[in-house]
Amino acid sequence: MTAKTRTLKVGALARVEGEGGLLVRVTRGKVTDVRLHIFEPPRLFEAFLRGRDYAEAPDLTARICGICPVAYQMSAVHALEAALGVTVSPEVRALRRLLYCGEWIESHALHIFMLHAPDFLGYEDVIGMAKDHGALVRQALEIKKVGNDLMTTLAGREIHPINVRVGGFYRAPDRRELAPFVDRLERARDIAAAAVRWTSALPMPAFEQPYEFVALRHPDEYPLNEGRLVSSRGLDITPSEFEAHFTEEHVQHSNALQGSLRGRGAYLVGPLARYSLNFDRLPPVAQDAARAAGLEPICRNPFQGIVVRAVELLFTCEEAIRLVRTYEPPARPFVQATPRASTGAACTEAPRGFLYHRYTLDDQGAILEARIVPPTAQNQKSVEHDLQVFVEQHLDLPQAELTRRCEQAIRNYDPCISCATHFLDLRVERE
Amino acid sequence: MGRTRKPKLAVWKFASCDGCQLSLLDCEDELLDVVGAVEIAYFPEATRVSSRGPYDLSLVEGSITTLDDIRRIATIRKASKRLVTIGACATAGGIQALRNFKDVHEFVAAVYARPDYIDTLDRSLPIAHYVPVDFELRGCPINKYQLLELLSALLAGRRPSFPEHSVCIECKRRGAVCVMVAQGTPCLGPITHAGCGAICPAFARGCYGCYGPMETPNTASLGERWTALGVPPAAQARALRTFNAWAEPFRAAADAAAAAGKDRQP
Numbered sequence: 001m002t003a004k005t006r007t008l009k010v011g012a013l014a015r016v017e018g019e020g021g022l023l024v025r026v027t028r029g030k031v032t033d034v035r036l037h038i039f040e041p042p043r044l045f046e047a048f049l050r051g052r053d054y055a056e057a058p059d060l061t062a063r064i065c066g067i068c069p070v071a072y073q074m075s076a077v078h079a080l081e082a083a084l085g086v087t088v089s090p091e092v093r094a095l096r097r098l099l100y101c102g103e104w105i106e107s108h109a110l111h112i113f114m115l116h117a118p119d120f121l122g123y124e125d126v127i128g129m130a131k132d133h134g135a136l137v138r139q140a141l142e143i144k145k146v147g148n149d150l151m152t153t154l155a156g157r158e159i160h161p162i163n164v165r166v167g168g169f170y171r172a173p174d175r176r177e178l179a180p181f182v183d184r185l186e187r188a189r190d191i192a193a194a195a196v197r198w199t200s201a202l203p204m205p206a207f208e209q210p211y212e213f214v215a216l217r218h219p220d221e222y223p224l225n226e227g228r229l230v231s232s233r234g235l236d237i238t239p240s241e242f243e244a245h246f247t248e249e250h251v252q253h254s255n256a257l258q259g260s261l262r263g264r265g266a267y268l269v270g271p272l273a274r275y276s277l278n279f280d281r282l283p284p285v286a287q288d289a290a291r292a293a294g295l296e297p298i299c300r301n302p303f304q305g306i307v308v309r310a311v312e313l314l315f316t317c318e319e320a321i322r323l324v325r326t327y328e329p330p331a332r333p334f335v336q337a338t339p340r341a342s343t344g345a346a347c348t349e350a351p352r353g354f355l356y357h358r359y360t361l362d363d364q365g366a367i368l369e370a371r372i373v374p375p376t377a378q379n380q381k382s383v384e385h386d387l388q389v390f391v392e393q394h395l396d397l398p399q400a401e402l403t404r405r406c407e408q409a410i411r412n413y414d415p416c417i418s419c420a421t422h423f424l425d426l427r428v429e430r431e
Numbered sequence: 432m433g434r435t436r437k438p439k440l441a442v443w444k445f446a447s448c449d450g451c452q453l454s455l456l457d458c459e460d461e462l463l464d465v466v467g468a469v470e471i472a473y474f475p476e477a478t479r480v481s482s483r484g485p486y487d488l489s490l491v492e493g494s495i496t497t498l499d500d501i502r503r504i505a506t507i508r509k510a511s512k513r514l515v516t517i518g519a520c521a522t523a524g525g526i527q528a529l530r531n532f533k534d535v536h537e538f539v540a541a542v543y544a545r546p547d548y549i550d551t552l553d554r555s556l557p558i559a560h561y562v563p564v565d566f567e568l569r570g571c572p573i574n575k576y577q578l579l580e581l582l583s584a585l586l587a588g589r590r591p592s593f594p595e596h597s598v599c600i601e602c603k604r605r606g607a608v609c610v611m612v613a614q615g616t617p618c619l620g621p622i623t624h625a626g627c628g629a630i631c632p633a634f635a636r637g638c639y640g641c642y643g644p645m646e647t648p649n650t651a652s653l654g655e656r657w658t659a660l661g662v663p664p665a666a667q668a669r670a671l672r673t674f675n676a677w678a679e680p681f682r683a684a685a686d687a688a689a690a691a692g693k694d695r696q697p
Binding site (some may be wrong): 012013014015016017018019040041042043044045046047048050052053056060061063064065066067069106110114115124125126127137138141142144145148155156157158160162163165170171203248249250251252255257328333407416 | 445446447448449450451453454456457459460462463471476477478479481482496497500525526527529530533535537538539541542543544545549551559562571572576591627630631633634635636639641668669673674
């Protein structure tokens with residue numbers, strides 16, 4: 001190599017949610033700088049949540065992200081119910097799980113087929129891909145629509161649903177409204193099973209990384225709304241202990257704070273982490289599909305995230321079928337909460353990784369302090385680390401190809417940059 | 432037959448949640464037809480392709496919150512034959528306009544460890560504050576069927592047809608029970624622009640105004656009704672200060688309610 005400095009630059013990343021860019025600097029064959037720029041402007045949610053009534057939090061925080069509003073609503077209601085000592089009925093719990101399945105189906109289908117697959121096949125976008133793979137793209141749209149329709153039926157609309165409240169739902173659907181979904185979800189399950197096979201046959205770079213995985217783990221379910229926060233290196237805590245173990249730092253090139261595990265640094269959240277920590281909690285149909293596709297129960301290759309997402313897509317279809325079949329409308333759609341001075345925290349699994357919310361309330365139920373840690377913030381360090389290793393391994397590639405591969409490596413994470421610019425800092429001033 | 436050039440469509444993003452532009456990708460049944468009828472010239476959420484202007488139609492999501500945004504929207508306006516704002520952020524400043532009522536520097540300090548790294552304006556303002564806008568699609572989020580109507584109309588060279596009445600009319604049409612009359616639930620439907628299909632009343636809750644103010648809303652009358660239902664002035668102000676807080680009729684009514692609340696404090 002010459003002493004020349006080589007720079008890879010992507011001004012605005014495409015096929016991600018929100019605004020980010022990439023800068024990689026290579027000097028004498030060594031990567032000397034990697035920066036995932038996040039220039040999505042800050043929207044300052046934690047600041048304006050102060051003084052709002054607790055009941056407003058699910059609708060307000062949903063607006064952090066149009067791609068995963070249900071994740072924000074779920075983390076908000078669970079954190080606030082922890083604060084207020086509210087326990088929901090088993091029927092409401094099941095209905096929330098079904099709503100979350102709708103969001104996972106929509107979000108995973110969008111990412112697998114429309115945002116990530118074009119990278120593996122060398123297209124600029126799904127439009128180009130549709131010309132050669134029309135049937136596949138139509139199936140992708142079909143399964144995506146099932147997820148969206150499930151959210152619309154349960155909660156009014158797919159983006160910023162209106163039916164979620166602290167204590168449950170404003171209105172619970174009756175059995176007749178949900179019954180028609182069984183047939184559609186069965187077809188979606190077939191599409192998802194085919195997607196596991198199809199994604200596993202994509203050209204896959206060999207790129208295993210020694211991540212510390214962090215995800216929720218529940219005694220007998222694949223995690224969505226509940227569980228302990230566990231890691232592949234022995235962390236095992238309740239979500240309310242999150243802030244004692246994780247920290248964030250503010251770097252100049254990012255409007256998102258970077259998450260880090262105290263004393264250990266970078267960690268990974270999202271499908272790879274969830275799958276690797278919870279393989280035994282997947283239903284047999286999803287485990288079998290994963291094995292048949294050549295996936296081990298632990299997956300350390302972020303490029304294979306597309307296959308793991310397809311396995312999770314299959315799981316969510318299967319789970320949604322079970323939930324629709326066994327659905328019993330709750331006697332009351334919600335439990336009325338009583339305001340009290342309190343603090344509550346919760347984590348739920350957004351499609352791209354777990355999402356932490358904490359709220360402190362006064363005795364009237366007004367929010368004194370809010371803290372939100374989204375998945376993309378937590379993964380930022382791992383993304384930058386992946387890029388450093390990946391670029392050093394592929395310096396022989398031409399510039400355009402290497403840049404394209406770097407973009408693909410970022411899209412492995414399904415980054416949601418809109419989500420990532422909101423956070424969090426322990427230093428919150430009280431009025 | 433001569434081949435006509437497909438109209439060039441660009442989708443731009445400012446401060447927002449990405450939900451309104453996602454609405455286009457959520458048109459699962461129509462998406463392939465839409466991309467067949469137009470040339471997607473710029474839409475980073477969906478494609479790496481990036482073609483230069485001029486653009487026949489620019490859809491703009493998000494509000495203006497940085498100095499660079501002001502320069503960027505001016506460039507986009509120059510390059511666009513038609514510019515349509517989509518959603519509450521672009522048409523009214525969005526939820527991030529709640530900073531407009533407070534000290535933004537204190538807000539930044541509350542969220543970020545190094546406020547000096549953050550570049551942001553004091554106010555989050557709608558696109559129309561900076562450049563002329565040809566059409567506005569309301570809502571947080573927009574209704575995807577309204578987006579399709581907009582695209583079809585512009586492709587056909589006609590004016591899009593959208594209702595301009597309040598949510599109440601949509602509520603009656605859908606046969607929903609009035610939650611305010613029947614259950615005494617506070618509802619912003621009478622002063623809120625139609626477009627959502629009155630989904631909140633259909634789910635047994637009051638409208639929370641995510642489509643913003645209708646033309647000439649009678650906010651004072653609704654305020655009296657809410658007061659009669661026992662909603663304190665401070666709560667009325669909060670109800671109006673959400674996703675369309677900076678839209679003039681909501682802003683004025685919220686300011687009045689907030690002032691009334693202060694008067695009553697001991």
